[in-house]
Amino acid sequence: xxxxxxxxxxxxxxxxxxAIGHYFxxxxxxxxxxxxxxxxxxxxxxxxxxxxxxxxxxxxxxxxFDFAKSRLLRLYPVYxxxxxxxxxxxxxxxxxxxxxxxxxxxxxxxxxxxxxxxKSSNFVFFQPLGIAWSISSELLIGIIFFPIxxxxxxxxxxxxxxxxxxxxxxxxxxxxxxxxxxxxxxMNLHYHKFSQLIPFGLIRGLLGYALGAFIYYIVxxxxxxxxxxxxxxxxxxxxxxxFLIIYLYAYNDYKRINEYYSVFIFSILITSLSFNKGVVFKxxxxxxxxxxxxxxxxxxxxxxxxILINKKIVIFSNxxxxxxxxxxxxxxxxxxxxxxxxxxxxxxxxxxxxRHN
Numbered sequence: 001x002x003x004x005x006x007x008x009x010x011x012x013x014x015x016x017x018x019a020i021g022h023y024f025x026x027x028x029x030x031x032x033x034x035x036x037x038x039x040x041x042x043x044x045x046x047x048x049x050x051x052x053x054x055x056x057x058x059x060x061x062x063x064x065f066d067f068a069k070s071r072l073l074r075l076y077p078v079y080x081x082x083x084x085x086x087x088x089x090x091x092x093x094x095x096x097x098x099x100x101x102x103x104x105x106x107x108x109x110x111x112x113x114x115x116x117x118x119k120s121s122n123f124v125f126f127q128p129l130g131i132a133w134s135i136s137s138e139l140l141i142g143i144i145f146f147p148i149x150x151x152x153x154x155x156x157x158x159x160x161x162x163x164x165x166x167x168x169x170x171x172x173x174x175x176x177x178x179x180x181x182x183x184x185x186x187m188n189l190h191y192h193k194f195s196q197l198i199p200f201g202l203i204r205g206l207l208g209y210a211l212g213a214f215i216y217y218i219v220x221x222x223x224x225x226x227x228x229x230x231x232x233x234x235x236x237x238x239x240x241x242x243f244l245i246i247y248l249y250a251y252n253d254y255k256r257i258n259e260y261y262s263v264f265i266f267s268i269l270i271t272s273l274s275f276n277k278g279v280v281f282k283x284x285x286x287x288x289x290x291x292x293x294x295x296x297x298x299x300x301x302x303x304x305x306x307i308l309i310n311k312k313i314v315i316f317s318n319x320x321x322x323x324x325x326x327x328x329x330x331x332x333x334x335x336x337x338x339x340x341x342x343x344x345x346x347x348x349x350x351x352x353x354x355r356h357n
Contacts, residue, residue, distance in 0.1 A: 008293020014040035019303035036249035049212020137205030171207035
């Protein structure tokens, strides 16, 4: 599959939405923008599920240990760099992080925020400031889900659709029904636990991965059977999906009960973009999409430390003014580019080089 920069464009935009959303919410400005920015991680999960399925299921040989190692090496450098940076900045700004116990330390250095440790210390997780739950979920779910999917694909292909549909339904209805126990949380319940053991963040990640894999099989079926996709119809679908996302989630008093359905709307968007056709694809499959894709991961992990700096160091008298927000955004984008170039990209090239040696 050639690089689809449209996927990357929306991934970067989603990361930026999270960064701006947290800027307001972590500074107690709850009525300025809608909370729907939290749904961006579901786009990340679904897209990762689709892209990794495309990569894994087309291999003639698959080693689950090598896959787990490659996923860890892909996620770890930027993660640990940002964790160390946030820790150092927190200390310099005299932020009290509390005292970690052994479980806290293991969680932090292993990207294990979704491991069901009992919280018995006063340590404030800073990796970075708690948002790494989604990175932890991607890592933990991926190293279990994709080996199983590969074996089913090779040995029991007729069970693939029932397997994926069962996972999607179980995860979706578990999250949906959780509103009874955790009212007003809706999709934002990743730290709560199902049956006192499994964090809902893992269930949310599994739902996204299963939807991404489901999309892969749909696209593969259409391509193998040489089905012709009408570009005008695809363009119409893409525009409707973008409009629907804006209509349902882009205003302050949106009904949070609609949050559950975002995963299916994102799935349709990714499916439509995967055919490399359509007006939205053409608008976003360009240098801007490439750029947004490159900085999306550093941007997502870096933004908490920049919010922390803005809270502790008074740069502007009104930190919610247009100029203050632009300053925060521009600094974050520049830092994300630098971390991508000098940390993420360097390690990607290093690991590729050593894999071929």
